[in-house]
Amino acid sequence: MPIIEARGLTKRFRRPVKPPGLGGALRHLVRPRYEDLTAVDGIDLSIEPGERVAYVGPNGAGKSTTVKLLTGILVPSDGEVRVRGIVPFANRIANARNIGVVFGQRTQLWWDIPVREAFRLLGDIYEVPDDAYRATVGELVEVLDLAPLLPVPARQLSLGQRMRCDLAASLIHSPPVLYLDEPTIGLDVAVKARFREFIRTMHARRGLTVLLTSHDLGDIEELCERMVMIDRGRIVYDGPFAELTRRFGYERSLHLLFSAPLPEAERVIHRAIGERAPVIIVQPDETSVTLTFDGRETSAGELIRDLATALPVADLRIEEPTAESIIRKLYEGTLSFDGADRSDRQAIRT
């Protein structure tokens, strides 16, 4: 049985449209106008217990709105959502017992209260029995190395320290589900690594279900086996993370370095490769050239063979797209999920 289930989940926001200037503001007072913005647009999502899912998409795609619908902070405009069988907005308190939430941009700690007291308060709020509280906090303090931070009020913590305390705070009541919304934003490499290690440990020990929103590809690659990508409120991809590079990683770039300057390499190359499937040629200077081609249509080996006989090649290198470049193109819309490469191939030249 899925632990998180959404069907046709939709959230529309009504926003006032104010014409500019004082006149506009006055006109808005007399006759207010609004526009509807659909932030989340009919999302179907089913997550099994213990899954770690990356929820990604460009800015404004609707990721945080979805997380807020799952926590019950927002009420859906349409559709259904259940977390562990509970409708979040209708039963926020019961839902809160099942979930931990970390918003990287905000803290759930109290500014002036030492971390230790904040943990205690959260334990009380969630009515965690004493034994369980001691065991859980003991474990979290150990794994996140929080002992030196316990007497410190939240406002004196560095961003990375605050993040570690926030993570612990979100798990004090041992929820089976953890939502992480941009948890590593602004953190340095060492703290990020520690964060990822911690999530892996908690997943292994508790079978935690994780929904992670992040623009950091490292977070996604290291933590999640499944990726859900949304764009303008709709799911455009839902599948194994690794599938992405299998499915879109067909573009190859061949970089050639010449042993002597060759100002007209492009013409020579065209003659050498003849009527092959499209190959984009970019010559940044007289001593090198880059060819971009579709690995499904053109064999790199044949290409190299033909070019090596026609050109004074001193060195060569083949590049495959990284997951990062694929995701960037999907965001930009230059790569699409219908299989076709929507980009004007010429545009890659620039």
Ligand SMILES: Nc1ncnc2c1ncn2[C@@H]1O[C@H](COP(=O)(O)OP(=O)(O)OP(=O)(O)O)[C@@H](O)[C@H]1O
């Ligand atoms: N309370 C609100 N009132 C009106 N519009 C909102 C509200 N919250 C979000 N939106 C709009 O809904 C859309 C989705 O916002 P959301 O915060 O879910 O995006 P996101 O995917 O989390 O983006 P980011 O990567 O920048 O965090 C945006 O266009 C945003 O302006």
Ligand SMILES: [Mg+2]
């Ligand atoms: Mg967001």
